[in-house]
Amino acid sequence: MSGTQLPAEHHPAHPSWPVFGHEWAVEYLQGALEAGHGEARRRGPRHAYLFLGPAQIGKSTLVRAFAQALLCTGDGTRPCGQCRSCRLMSSGNHPDFRLVQPVTTGGEIDRAGGMLRVEQASAVIHDAALSPVEGRYRVFAIQDAHRANDSFSNKLLKTLEEPPEGVVICLTAADRGSLLPTIISRCEVLELRPLPVAKAKAALAAGWGVTAERAELLARLCNGRLGWAVRQLGDEAAETQRLDMLQELWRLAAASRVERLDFASAAAAQRENQQLFAMLEAWGTWWRDVFLAQNGCLDAISNVDQRAEIDRQAGALPEASVRRFLDTLQRVERYLHHTVNTRLAMDVLLLELPRLPA
Numbered sequence: 001m002s003g004t005q006l007p008a009e010h011h012p013a014h015p016s017w018p019v020f021g022h023e024w025a026v027e028y029l030q031g032a033l034e035a036g037h038g039e040a041r042r043r044g045p046r047h048a049y050l051f052l053g054p055a056q057i058g059k060s061t062l063v064r065a066f067a068q069a070l071l072c073t074g075d076g077t078r079p080c081g082q083c084r085s086c087r088l089m090s091s092g093n094h095p096d097f098r099l100v101q102p103v104t105t106g107g108e109i110d111r112a113g114g115m116l117r118v119e120q121a122s123a124v125i126h127d128a129a130l131s132p133v134e135g136r137y138r139v140f141a142i143q144d145a146h147r148a149n150d151s152f153s154n155k156l157l158k159t160l161e162e163p164p165e166g167v168v169i170c171l172t173a174a175d176r177g178s179l180l181p182t183i184i185s186r187c188e189v190l191e192l193r194p195l196p197v198a199k200a201k202a203a204l205a206a207g208w209g210v211t212a213e214r215a216e217l218l219a220r221l222c223n224g225r226l227g228w229a230v231r232q233l234g235d236e237a238a239e240t241q242r243l244d245m246l247q248e249l250w251r252l253a254a255a256s257r258v259e260r261l262d263f264a265s266a267a268a269a270q271r272e273n274q275q276l277f278a279m280l281e282a283w284g285t286w287w288r289d290v291f292l293a294q295n296g297c298l299d300a301i302s303n304v305d306q307r308a309e310i311d312r313q314a315g316a317l318p319e320a321s322v323r324r325f326l327d328t329l330q331r332v333e334r335y336l337h338h339t340v341n342t343r344l345a346m347d348v349l350l351l352e353l354p355r356l357p358a
Contacts, residue, residue, distance in 0.1 A: 016077050017065045020203040020226060021195045022058055025051075028190065029066045033078055045070065045137075046188040047163035050145070050179075051172045053192035056227030059172040060143060062192070064089070067097050067139040070168060085134055095133040098140050100124060102147040111144055112274050118151035125159050128167045137166050145171040146178035153180050160186040194224020208233055220302040221285065245282045246306070253313075253356040260353065264346035277333070284329050286310075287322055287354075294319045313356060321354045328352045 017026050032045040049066070051059040065079070068089040074080030079089070088094040100123075102114035124140055132138050148156075160169065160183065171187065173179055195203070201219035203226055204210040210218065210233065221242075222229040232238045252260055270276045289301040293314035301310055332349045336342065 016079055016081060017069070019058065019062055019065050020207065021199055022062060022192055025062060025190050025192060026065075029062075029069070033069055045168055047167060048160050048169045048187040049171070050184060050187035050189045051170065051192060052175055052189060053172075054174060054194075054223075054225060056222075056225040056231065057192050057194060058225075058227055059192060060141070061227070063141045063170045063172060066170065067141060067168075070137050070139055071096055071135055073135055088134070096135060096138045098124070098127055098138070100140065100142045102144050111147075114147065116142065116145065116148035116152045118149065118155055121152045121155035124156065124169075128159055128164050128169075132166055137168055140167070140169045142169065142171045145173040145183070146175070153183060157182055157186070195226055196224070200224065200226050200229060204229060204233075217304055220304055223285075223302075241278075242282055245279050246286060246303070249283055249286060250309075250313075250356070252350065253353055254358045257351065260350040261347060264350040265343060268343040268346045277336070280329065280333050280336075284326065284333070287326050287329065290314050290317065291319070291322045291326060294322065316356055317354045325352055325354055 017030075019026055029045075029049075049063075051063060053059050068079040068086055070078075071085045071089060071094060072078040072080055072083055073085045074083045079086050081090075085094065089097060100116065100120050101109050102111050102116050103120070104110045104114045108114070124142070128138060128140065130138070142156075145153075157180070159167075163169070169187075171183075176184055176189075197219045200222060201212075201215045204215040204218055205212065208230065218229040218232055221232075248263075252263055255263075267276060267279070285302050289303050289306075289310045290313050292298065292300050293310050294317075298307065298311065301307070303310060328349060332345045335345050
């Protein structure tokens with residue numbers, strides 16, 4: 001399970017949790033752990049938790065940290081990081097922790113295009129009925145529950161309604177609207193919030209040694225998703241791709257209708273490619289920056305390395321056309337996640353693109 005982790009000295013909420021940010025969630029989950037000991041032991045953690053938030057905001061990292069704390073056998077603050085259980089979690093070999101991820105028909109893990117399938121739910125139900133091997137709990141982390149097919153959801157629902165003793169199920173999902181209401185109602189829901197720019201910047205500098213200038217740029221571009229920023233650090237081509245996307249956008253803004261429609265046709269053919277959605281996200285961030293500049297908020301922009309161009313376009317375009325295009329872009333992004341005429345959606349988007357003077 002990937003995530004965004006920092007050395008312990010940078011965790012203000014609970015130093016032993018390898019999580020940056022989301023202090024309120026860490027405090028809440030730590031409280032659930034402490035309730036499971038001493039005189040209040042019979043209360044303990046809930047049987048199911050649902051972690052909501054956009055991709056790469058830190059849901060999976062938090063789930064793994066919570067699982068390690070639940071399974072920790074140390075005497076002090078949990079997770080201790082030293083006991084056998086913590087070492088097993090760190091190596092990814094704990095027998096009481098099971099990770100369930102979306103897969104393709106062939107069984108390959110694919111969190112972007114795969115599905116959670118009924119046979120995976122059957123395996124969870126089977127394993128949940130077994131006694132823990134090492135400690136008091138068996139923990140199941142079900143990633144991207146919004147990618148579950150109906151059979152998976154309905155089968156898992158039975159376990160959520162009548163959970164075996166000592167079982168804790170943690171689900172992650174993008175939002176409430178993508179899940180069955182019956183699933184949501186049986187979980188303790190934690191909605192994670194984007195990190196402020198200052199916290200994301202501090203995390204990148206302290207945890208990954210990023211230069212101040214680079215940390216500033218990534219902290220603004222990530223929209224509060226530290227995981228996104230960290231992934232950019234490991235992708236040497238990411239910065240070049242972003243600049244290429246922006247230059248293509250600027251070219252199209254000055255291009256003819258025919259050139260725009262040719263681009264729309266090529267882009268529509270890439271619907272199943274996540275690069276299309278990455279491009280639309282980069283475009284949305286750009287036009288948001290232009291709109292902010294038009295309203296005297298240049299200090300709040302994300303593409304801080306392109307201030308001059310943002311300022312130029314802000315002065316060259318009517319504010320109304322920028323605002324209208326941002327609305328269209330948001331609608332098209334939503335449509336493309338469902339069954340729509342992709343070519344038509346891209347045609348509309350490109351034809352409504354604000355026109356820059358040649």
